[in-house]
Amino acid sequence: MPIADSGIEDLQARYAELVVRVGVNVQPGQEVVIRGLVEHAPVARAIARQAYLAGARRVTVEYDDLHVQHAAAELGPEDWLGRTPEHVLAGIRGWVESKPAVIRLTGNPEPQLFADLDPTRVARLDPKDQAAVRLPLLAANVVTWTVAAAPNPGWARVILGEPDLPSLWRAVAAATRLDETDPVAAWRAHVARLQTRASTLERYGFDAIRFRGTGTDLTVGLLGGCRWLGGSQTSSSGIDFVPNLPTEEVFTSPDRRRAEGTVRVSYPFVVPGSNAFVRGLQLRLAGGRVVEVTADEGAEAIREQLASEPNAAHLGEVALVDGSSRVRGTGLVFRDTLFDENAGSHIAYGQAFPGALDASAGKNAHDLLALGLNVASLHTDMVIGGPEVNVDGLDRSGQPTPIIRDDTWVLP
């Protein structure tokens, strides 16, 4: 279907159906929770409609408002910033019983909104109490969940220089395969391809992954028996879901104690939480940790995150993406992790995925750290792959096997 001919409402409905059928895979009688910003309302409404069509028993949309948060950061008492009402935390805890499909919408309509305020106060807006309750449930796949895009005029202005919502929708549509005749079927095929890559990597059982290219020579140690994930996951109730729409990666969590080398981050990106824009970032890693940071723009935001808690600087993720990425194909920097991390292979410092190690089941933070999986309240992705970066798998003796060559997946 030629995207150029599709109106916003049509693309919105197609994307909403994808989010419901493939993203969270709503089951008849299931509860659905949508979290987004007031500016995401058109997409939230389209998703709510598709969710009811899929048999949801109730759809709840929880809208946040950046301007209300701005007022808090500007004028509110500091010790109340980022504190979530108790009943809201209780609602999230209740997911253990109600097992809803949870959809989070992204696409920041005003990334510069907080630029006039004290960054320390802005950073305190981050509701860590809420993340502490929600993230473990997502990480353990107690619920089905997905992160999806909600194109809006403000976000279009950030990416394209003008509030050109139709163009942004066309880019999102290209990145999410809405141009296929049957996007749901196209996604099932895409997910199968990613799963094949993941099981191939597991079969090889590499001891480390090495990235080499201009300014980059980084070796990331892997945990014995680690799982490679990609495309879909399965909830604890046995429902398959796709946690990101789009997704182009296969990924695992590395050994938090082993990462050595230097790396040039290939694409600019936005730091989750602070919304700082980072460009020309270079890192040095030693003993599994980021130990040196330089950048053309945004280095300070990275350094602040790395220093914010004891385990922040350890790696929580390594992910492989080749040049066939639909996100890369758009040629855009979306200034949104959901898209930008899929432009190429990437690493993240911060929280690991417990699902990357079967032995992690039911373990607390202390035990996860002992297993070699990182634990932190943040997770920041950055793309280190690209046309000039080759990727190898290393066995225990350091012997390399090519995984990505000339931007193409080559591991048989």
Next chain:
Amino acid sequence: MPIADSGIEDLQARYAELVVRVGVNVQPGQEVVIRGLVEHAPVARAIARQAYLAGARRVTVEYDDLHVQHAAAELGPEDWLGRTPEHVLAGIRGWVESKPAVIRLTGNPEPQLFADLDPTRVARLDPKDQAAVRLPLLAANVVTWTVAAAPNPGWARVILGEPDLPSLWRAVAAATRLDETDPVAAWRAHVARLQTRASTLERYGFDAIRFRGTGTDLTVGLLGGCRWLGGSQTSSSGIDFVPNLPTEEVFTSPDRRRAEGTVRVSYPFVVPGSNAFVRGLQLRLAGGRVVEVTADEGAEAIREQLASEPNAAHLGEVALVDGSSRVRGTGLVFRDTLFDENAGSHIAYGQAFPGALDASAGKNAHDLLALGLNVASLHTDMVIGGPEVNVDGLDRSGQPTPIIRDDTWVLP
């Protein structure tokens, strides 16, 4: 201050300050909860800002979305319509401890949105479970609370025939005294005037109120020792607040067993809940109940409400308003009870105000009914006063004392 020269943002900020300082009278360190629709975001944001300026410790905005509700009514399973998540109910119950300032925003951007759906299913959207928890806390003034307007383009279209937001804001500004040099001071004086009227009525201790005009001859029995309320109320923690902005009325809850006569409703209005528009309504009352309904438009919506529960048809309110009403002065029908009930003297069938009788403190529904105060899950106001309707207070022997003559308050 000449309203004609004021921009929307300026009027919005002035109104927001009024809502915070006079409406809920936010105290330093108090929690603030704002409830509204996604379309109310500009006003909610302005209020949040003013609340933080007044010392609020945290402002939470809970946005509803009519389009999500529409999807539920159209496609959702019937037994889940209008059911509120348990943690949301728990949050409202928590008001007993946290004693927040609660602000509800009104101004329907799309009153015809549900017109394409089965009215029975639309009626089921009404979250009675939530009202059952919230309304007693409001009625007992456990929290400070106010209902305020959130002008939006859709509401402007309904009132003015086009989405002329500046004109709607000017009308709201006129109705809420934002044209005064110091609106907060003007409101304090206005509230004092209403309180004088209320205490005068209490001093007379009338046994009944009689309305007489073209098509109207209605006598509403009062309870011995009833309180007349108006302007401000005082919360159980001793904080004065103004529950409606605007408000022009002094009101009480009548003896639910005594109302006799016929009445012509002077102004068209919208039925809360169903959003049905009612025009040319005439009622006959006997034994305290509405027993006959005719109308040029909307009679069926009234009949449905009256039949929906055993006590619905008994009166819960009688209120007195003269021609000095700022709402009347706008010459507009706002299609919103917050405004339209203030166009003139009015009655309401449904829930009474427990605050109208000191003896009601701590009483349950059964005891309130025995005292003569009505108990119901709805409350529908309708204006029966106007330039041609005279209002008298009657003593036990039926002797009249003029209260309103020629649209002017005359009770000394």
